[in-house]
Amino acid sequence: MHIVDGALSVPVLVTGAVLTIAGVAMGLKKMDYDHLPQVGVLSAAFFIASYIHLPIGFSSVHLILNGLIGLALGWAAFPALLVALFLQAVFFGFGGFVVLGVNTLNIALPAVMMYYLCRHGVSSSSANVAAIWGAIGGAGAIVMTTLMVALSLMLSGEAFALAAKATFIAHIPVMIIEGFVTAAAVLLIRQVKPEFLGIDEERAYG
């Protein structure tokens, strides 16, 4: 889902960078020093989780899990994802450097959107309802991310239109898988550590 350096046009790059700076500023403001270890450790956990490759037919896809990141971190997803993408770019040469703003925005904005959309759903007292909202969050984040990647490509030149469409189609299986995985993760977290999703134990099980 990363875009490499050199493909995007200057207006897209600048817009991405500006919006990412705004998002990161917002995230940093909401995150006090006491939450730093928590966000840092979760950011590392997502970094690792995003390297889980699941087989699909003859190929394999890797998880992105930005829906779950959003549910867990809210606005702090912006700085957490910026750090993760920066580390990947610098130490693995994965993704670009100048496109860091666009890449962060494409992954973190859907995460924050899913936070607002599904936050109430996943803390529902019914496990089935929570699982469905978890699935919506997981799949929805990938849908949004793919659309935003496609949009960044299309805005950079008409010649990318086909590649943009292909990106979307290629990611449909990822959307489905992320939906299932996120729903299962939400179910487990509800059982094991409900306060993680902002659930009052008494409300959920009282």
Next chain:
Amino acid sequence: MPQFLEHSGTSWQGQNVKHTPSLIDRLDPRLRVVLVSVFAVVTVLSQSFMSLSMAAAMGLLLALLAQLNIKRTLRRVLAMDMFMIFLIILLPFTTPGETWFEVAGLSASKAGFLHALMILLKAHAVVLALLAMVGTLSATTLGHALARLRVPDKLVHLMLFTVRYLEVIGQEYKRMRRAMQARAFVLRTNRHTWRAIGYLVGMLLVHSLERSERIMAAMKCRGYQGKFYLFDDMTFTRQDVTFSLLFVPCLGLLIGMNFL
């Protein structure tokens, strides 16, 4: 993507990846970060083939100067290529323009081919320079350099935390996967796999969160007040001046070539 091309984050070796000491290592980390950022921006904005070829040559030269591990670097560059290969191949066929050659009835335009070539040059120049100048820093040094360059404190702290715990959590993940393997779990394309992986991710998060609570308590106990102290003082030495005197004119040349 073939397995050998994947640089798996679960085998993130953090600071353990060794590289041969080189000239680049003697430079001030701050200078390396600043120069590589300027270089990346200039390269991405360049539009002429002359300056892009020079940028690619500079990237290669920096990689040689930094004595990057050839195998490791090649693997990373190839992984990046796999990522963009689709875009590059499509480009000549989707760009309008006079037909240059035809494949299976589809006409490829020269303009599209040149555009694709430009993207290739830019991406390679930047990635090589980045791996050479910043990728050879230890993550801690990089964090300190960023802090000294006035990147917000919280962001730097967050990066240091993430780097510190990548390895710990990676081990945790491996431990859990081994436990699943011991119970004969095999990854397949079915709902059972996805549910199990979902539980794995959920458990990983819960473990991480509990660990972070213990970390916070331990840090509080040692008087953490939301601030890390940066002990290393970075100094701008004569070597840095010499390097800048060589590098900056090259950057100027890169920019200048666009206006020829």
